[in-house]
Amino acid sequence: MPHRLSAPILLLAVGLAVASFGAASVRGDTISWVNPAGGLFSAPGNWAGGVAPGAMDRAEFNSAAAYTVTFSQAVFIERFVVRNDVLAINLAGFTWTLTDPTSVRIGFFSTDTAVVNVGPGAAGTIACESTSIGGFAGSSGDLTLAGNNVVWDCAGDVVVGDGGTGTLDVSNNATLLVGGDLIVANALSSTGTVIVSGQNTDLTASGSIVIAPDAFVRSDDEAPAERGAADERGSLFLTSDASISAATVEIGRGGFVTGDGAIDATLVTNAGRLSPGPGTEVFVVFGDYEQTTTGGLPLQIAGINAGAQHDQLFVTGSCQLDGRVTITLNPAFTPVVGNSISLVRAATIAGQFSEVQMPTPPEGLDFEIRYEATRVNFVVVAATLFGDLNGDGVLSGADLAILLGSWGACPDPPLVCAADLNNDNIVNAFDLGFLLGAWGAS
Secondary structure, three states, X not given: OOOOOOHXXXXXXXXXHHHHOOOOOXXXXXXXXXXXOXXXXXXXXXXXXXOOOOOOOEEEEOOOOEEEEEOOOOEEEOEEEEOOOEEEEEXXXXXXXXXXXXXXXXXXXXXXXXXXXXXXXXXXXXXXXXEEEOOOOOOEEEEEEEOOOEXXXXXXXXXXXXXXXXXXXXXXXXXXXXXXXXXXXXXXXXXXXXEEEOOOOEEEEOOEEEEXXXXXXXXXXXXXXXXXXXXXXXXXXXXXXOEEEOOEEEEOOOEEEEEOOEXXXXXXXXXXXXXXXXXXXXXXXXXXXXXXXXXXXXXXXXXXXEOOOEOEEEEEEEEXXXXXXXXXXXXXXXXXXXXXXXXXXXXXXXXOOOEEEOOOXXXXXXXXXXXXXXXXXXXXXXXXXXXXXXXXXXXXXXXXXXXXXXXXXXXXOOOOOOOOOOOOOEEOHHHHHHHHHHHHHO
């Protein structure tokens, strides 16, 4: 038969378990840090009531001061909240485990301004269930992870700009592991910024990375031609050859991604703006890329060499195009007839940009976007003489003959109606007047 504990023994066991969490600690307490000079996490005197938080407690940092908290052992508590402090965490090689579903809150209430720095030189792991940075409208939160062996391991979601303003900076070989989704700017009141820098810095999400989710869209986000940086509430910067990985990456209509790094995801969807930069760079997508009708791709050209002299989007999988491409020429670049610059490269390319914005070409030149099976090229050609219907470079009776032979309504696409010089879908006296006017000016 199974043995049953007697009541006195059971009470003794419960008492010992409670004592192991801290002699004077009450289960579920919120315990505030009170030493603005910083110190050991485990030192009772650094906490209100003279007791360090135990396994069932919550730690709050709200001293309106800048200081460092140092660990001397592994710590288990429910969660921590940073409200109005600049908190540097020195894990000293230990792990800080937080077990509550809302385990980390950096910038909690509307008036909070909170900064948390982990590293450099303070290696260790913070293991949590979820992270909220900039938790409510009006709040501000900033989390920086920097240095070798600094690990932030979150089993659930990480939200940067969770109603307020949030910044997440991962650099210098630090690691951020997200078991759920990384969400940047999850509400209209939110502004979220994520910066990932350094070749060996690791940001990995098992779920999706979502930048300015389309569930929260301003009305002016519907018009890509009018949308600018002021409308972008969620940003991701991949610098110094940094890379990130996720199941999918979604750039919402209020989202912006830039840098010289790489995204490793099954699918990157761009309904906002993706821009290699800040100079001329190659941005790499290891996976498929889809640009929607509201998506934008700004690209700079300063020469003919990819990366060193012009931007390029490089996609290892399929590339589905729509939306807008905006091309800017560096004043130092002198285009010549025959220049062909690959702006997009992919295993396969389908679709076309619905809107192409290009600078005015120099006199005698023209710019074209040409689509190939695996490339989209910016091509410099000789300017076409207006009214030169046979393309021989001069206006002559041959062009007049083509116009008169095309007189009347234009045929349905895909047939071309080159003689319709004013694009009104009919060849008539207006087009004849245009041709004769150009003839006299040639």
